[in-house]
Amino acid sequence: MTAVMELSNALAGAVARASGSVFAVHGRRRLPSTGVQWRAGLVVTANHTVEPDREVTLTAPDGRTLSARVAGRDPGLDIAVLRAEGDTVPAADVADDGDLRVGHLVLALGVGPRASAGIISALDVRGGRQPAGEVLAVDLTLYPGFSGGPLIDVRGRVVGITTSGVSRHLQCAIRAGAVGRLVEQVVRGGRIPRAYLGVGTQAVELPEPLRDRLSLAQRTAVIVLNIKSDGPAAAAGVVIGDLIVSIDGHAITEPEDLVAVLRPDRVGQVVAMSILRGGEPRELRVTVGERPQRA
Amino acid sequence: MSVLSAPEALPPHLAEVADRLRQVTVEIYSTRGCAAGILWAPDLIVTNAHVARGPRVLVRLADERRVEADLVTADRRVDLAVLRMPRCEVAPAALADSDAVRVGALVVALGHPLGLRRTLTAGVVHAIAPALPGGRRWIQADVRLAPGNSGGPLADTAGQVIGINTMIAGGLALAIPINDVRRFVASTLATVT
Numbered sequence: 001m002t003a004v005m006e007l008s009n010a011l012a013g014a015v016a017r018a019s020g021s022v023f024a025v026h027g028r029r030r031l032p033s034t035g036v037q038w039r040a041g042l043v044v045t046a047n048h049t050v051e052p053d054r055e056v057t058l059t060a061p062d063g064r065t066l067s068a069r070v071a072g073r074d075p076g077l078d079i080a081v082l083r084a085e086g087d088t089v090p091a092a093d094v095a096d097d098g099d100l101r102v103g104h105l106v107l108a109l110g111v112g113p114r115a116s117a118g119i120i121s122a123l124d125v126r127g128g129r130q131p132a133g134e135v136l137a138v139d140l141t142l143y144p145g146f147s148g149g150p151l152i153d154v155r156g157r158v159v160g161i162t163t164s165g166v167s168r169h170l171q172c173a174i175r176a177g178a179v180g181r182l183v184e185q186v187v188r189g190g191r192i193p194r195a196y197l198g199v200g201t202q203a204v205e206l207p208e209p210l211r212d213r214l215s216l217a218q219r220t221a222v223i224v225l226n227i228k229s230d231g232p233a234a235a236a237g238v239v240i241g242d243l244i245v246s247i248d249g250h251a252i253t254e255p256e257d258l259v260a261v262l263r264p265d266r267v268g269q270v271v272a273m274s275i276l277r278g279g280e281p282r283e284l285r286v287t288v289g290e291r292p293q294r295a
Numbered sequence: 296m297s298v299l300s301a302p303e304a305l306p307p308h309l310a311e312v313a314d315r316l317r318q319v320t321v322e323i324y325s326t327r328g329c330a331a332g333i334l335w336a337p338d339l340i341v342t343n344a345h346v347a348r349g350p351r352v353l354v355r356l357a358d359e360r361r362v363e364a365d366l367v368t369a370d371r372r373v374d375l376a377v378l379r380m381p382r383c384e385v386a387p388a389a390l391a392d393s394d395a396v397r398v399g400a401l402v403v404a405l406g407h408p409l410g411l412r413r414t415l416t417a418g419v420v421h422a423i424a425p426a427l428p429g430g431r432r433w434i435q436a437d438v439r440l441a442p443g444n445s446g447g448p449l450a451d452t453a454g455q456v457i458g459i460n461t462m463i464a465g466g467l468a469l470a471i472p473i474n475d476v477r478r479f480v481a482s483t484l485a486t487v488t
Contacts, residue, residue, distance in 0.1 A: 004309055008401035008452040011419060015399030107399055107419065115399045116437045117419040141437060141466060143421070 007154070011107060011117065014156035019113035021092040021158075023066075024059035025082070025148055027051060032059070034110050034149030035082065036158060038183045039091045045148030047073050047080040048165035056082060059111070060089055072192030074182050076259045077134060077174050078165040080148075081186045092150060095157035097176045105154055106138060108162045108173075110146045125172060134178040136160050137170045185264060195262035196291035198231015199224050199238065203254040206243075214281060218251045221276070222258070232289035236273070243276040262288055309403065313415045315454035316405040319388035320447055322355040322412065323347065323364075323378075331406040331447030332378065333456060334387045340378040341480060342446030343461050344369040347376035354380060357413075368483045374461055375471065375479050388448065391455035393472035396420055396434060404438045404460055404468060406447030416440065423472075426464050432475075434458040436468040444468070 025035040025045045033049030035058060043058060050056060050070060058066045068082040102123055108116045118140025125135040138151060142164050151160040151173040160173030185192050201222035211219070221243045227234050238244075244252050248271050250261045262271075266288045273284045319334040325348050332342035332354065340354065347369055354364045362380045369376035403417045418438035426433055436449055440463050449458040449470040458470030 002311075002452065004312070004401065005452045012397035012400040016397065019398075112422045112424060113398045114422040114424075114435075115419050116421060117399070117401075143465065143467070 010154050011105075014152055014154055015107060015109060015113050015115050017156035018092065018109060018150055018152045018158065020061055021089055022061060022109055022111060022113065022149060023084075023089075024111040025049060025056065025068075026059070027054060027056045027080075031145045032111070033145055033147050036092050036148070036150045036161065037084075037089050038081075038094070038179070039187075041084055041088060042071065042183055042186060043068060043082045043084050043088070044161055044179055044183065045080050045082060046161065046163040046165055047075055047078045048163070049147050050080045050082070058082070058084055062089075071190070072182065072186045073194075074192050074264055076263060077178060077182070078163045079161060079174055079179055079182055081183055081192065083186075092158045093156065094176050094180065095153055095155075095159045097159055100136070100153075100159055100175075106140070106159065107152050108138070108140055108142055108146055109149045109152060110143060111149075114143065114146070116140045116143060116146070125167065125170060134175055135166060136173045136175055137167075138162070138173055140171060142171050182264065192264050193267040194291040195264060195266050196231065196289040197233040197238075197258065197262070197286065198228035198289065199233045199244075200226040201244065201255045201258065204243065210276075210279060214276075216245065218245070218253050220253045221245045222252055222255055232287055236284045236286040238273075238275065238284060238286070239277075241277070244273060245276055245281075246274045247271050309415075309417065309452070312403060312450065312452060312454040313405065315389075316403065316415070316448055316450055316456075317413050318357045318385060319456075320357065320405045320413065322407055323446060324353040324355070325349065329407050329410055329412070329443055330445045331443070331460070333446070333448050333459065334383075334385060335377075335480060336387050337384070338379055338382045339367075339387075339480075340364055340380060341459065341476060342376050342378065343459065344371045344374045344376045346446040347378055352378065354378070356383060356385065358385070367487055370479070373471070373475075373479060375459070375476060377480055377483050389453075389455045390473050390477065391451050391453070391457045393434065393457045393474045396423060396451070396457050396472075398422060401452050402436050402438060402449055402457065403452075404436070404440055404444060404447065404449050406440070406444030406460060408439075408441035408443045410443055418468075421467055426462075426469060432472065433461075433469040434472050436470060438468045440468045 021037040023035040027050035035045035071083040121139040122137040330346040364378035364380035462469040
């Protein structure tokens with residue numbers, strides 16, 4: 001048997017092994033997406049494929065239908081954690097993602113099983129948004145319905161969760177380590193906390209002379225348009241009209257950057273917020289709050 | 296782990312697979328351009344019905360010989376056709392058991408995409424399922440095809456043919472499983488001769 005035949009058998013074996021933990025997730029009107037049993041009772045999928053306030057059902061690999069509810073969401077990483085009812089399927093074999101290298105052969109899986117193959121093309125997609133090291137770029141095709149499914153290595157171990165929801169241009173996967181941390185939060189606290197500043201913002205262009213004077217590379221920042229008087233930003237002294245330029249050194253160029261920087265694990269932590277007030281830079285220390293739960 | 300170390304110890308052999316497939320993949324010319332066919336027996340070619348239009352077509356073999364082939368049968372519904380040509384001295388295609396094909400397995404396609412003769416593309420088996428609910432079963436492959444691949448082989452890493460590339464849908468290659476082709480050819484030859 002040639003090396004390439006062995007490799008082919010290994011890939012098919014990896015698909016067979018991993019697909020036992022893969023669910024169809026019915027959380028939106030059109031096409032179902034894909035989910036992975038991460039540990040007993042908890043299924044991970046792509047957040048953008050689970051519509052708000054909707055009954056979610058899962059189809060197990062053996063065809064059983066299970067009901068599920070959203071236990072936590074992280075829109076910044078496009079991950080939702082679902083709590084499934086009834087006995088589910090074996091949990092996925094999650095790889096230690098420290099072993100991943102650019103060029104490694106990987107497969108993306110959908111329900112069926114369906115497979116698509118390619119390589120890791122980058123380990124660290126910042127794109128200005130995602131925190132360092134949490135998003136992988138992959139050189140493979142994510143077919144319709146693949147979002148939320150596993151990215152597996154040649155041994156069938158899960159190295160990430162694929163999603164077409166975090167980048168407009170790249171095919172991406174959220175690294176297993178980052179997904180595991182979110183699942184851990186659900187296990188410990190029953191939910192994924194959502195960071196909260198209590199501000200409403202909009203992007204504004206920074207005037208050229210101001211950028212020159214303060215040596216700012218970014219072209220835009222966000223302006224505070226409204227503020228919750230009992231919120232964390234108000235408590236730190238932020239007022240309407242302040243421009244938020246960066247948080248802990250991460251440039252804030254549009255409101256979505258706030259979501260990306262204020263990860264669930266920042267709740268309760270103090271961050272350094274650089275603002276401009278009347279054209280003058282200031283540094284404020286803000287204790288990140290947790291978004292009040294919806295009634 | 297043998298899977299990871301083996302390719303470094305031994306060079307991968309897709310090149311050999313490609314050479315073997317090139318010997319058994321023919322070019323079939325029609326007014327609509329060049330498509331592919333598989334050398335099934337020393338005097339038989341199997342291709343898609345949408346490739347073999349007309350009672351007689353021009354065929355170019357791998358050794359550049361040009362021959363004329365006569366249509367034995369064409370079934371537009373299953374999109375398969377059998378052509379007979381003068382005997383050639385080339386060993387016909389080796390066929391796999393398409394029921395044993397697994398999702399994720401490495402596969403290669405040989406054909407003439409956009410007229411680029413004898414071009415190899417590679418990928419994995421995506422699914423073995425109907426493209427639409429209730430439809431026929433296809434071997435769906437995550438392999439890049441283009442017009443000109445029609446009628447050509449989808450093969451495994453041993454160079455054995457697992458299907459006939461027939462359609463492109465949503466970026467996927469759709470191939471007729473070779474076991475279905477075997478049954479079609481057997482029943483055709485039984486009724487014709």
